Amino acid sequence: MKDLRRVLVIDDEAPIRKLLRVTLEGNSYHVIEAHNAQQGISMAASERPELILLDLGLPDKNGLEVLREVREWSQVPIVVLTVQDSDEDKIAALDGGADDYVTKPFSVPELLVRMRVALRHSVGAPEKTEFKSGPLVVDIPGHVVKVSGQEIKLTATEFNIVKVLMKHKGKVVTHRMLLNEIWGPNSVEHTHYLRVYVGAVRKKIKLDEATPELISTEAGVGYRLLDLD
Known part of the structure; x- marks a missing residue:
């Protein structure tokens, strides 16, 4: 059986993580969860996900800081998933290295399409930590x-x-x-x-x-x- 693509969800809201887990596992993804920024950064290195879904409003550190830290050593596709929908927030996330930006509440079909596009554009070489x-x-x-x-x-x-x-x-x-x-x-x-x-x-x-x-x-x-x- 083909290996499932690994997605790391970094979000402090348990209901959102549960929704994403059910949705993504129903679409042939393997889901890893992190409930804060520090755990997310650590798991991005140790679990080697193929894509990250990142919330900006994390309790211990702004999601933009997580984005910046991960981008110091990894080019893994990162899709920002957040309630913050101002143009300034979007520009900051995309300038910081995000591959895409989806606002909550989100459409599941749209999210899946954005994820597929980000994965297609990703580099297949192993990440260097x-x-x-x-x-x-x-x-x-x-x-x-x-x-x-x-x-x-x-x-x-x-x-x-x-x-x-x-x-x-x-x-x-x-x-x-x-x-x-x-x-x-x-x-x-x-x-x-x-x-x-x-x-x-x-x-x-x-x-x-x-x-x-x-x-x-x-x-x-x-x-x-x-x-x-």
Whole structure:
């Protein structure tokens, strides 16, 4: 028998999850449920769904933040399913990486069509959740950094620096790009922030003399995480 396509439903409303489960399982989908943002992000990584139905009004974190975090490492099709129907909400979701937007209350036939279209446009390659360079391994959804198999404790800001550099490994990441990604557009001139945090990261990932230097400074421009693979 053909394997059922796996759909992750991230919604805090139990009646909606039940409706979607009954509807989708009746149309040959396998349904996985998450009732809040953090559980949804974790399950997106561990369960490897082929499509995500995402509510924006989650109790612990805005759905747009979930969308942004998942898009950092995954191109899984995401259909936003929410009561928020303003043009601004739709634009924010689509700009944030959503494949489509369906408002509640929704028509089941319309939802199924939108899902089929999103699945047709999806890339079939397996998703990558771990990024490596030499002894450095970064698990983005798990927020885990390891050097030579040893987990390194980083602050949230330090992890974000490593994440951005790793996603562009081998390339120079400018001060402006790092500052904008981590602190926002109002901080793009504060390069002293980076010197302090990058220095702290370098110390933490340099376990001993045998560990290679992984972050190089491009004077006056930015930083580069070396591609050692």
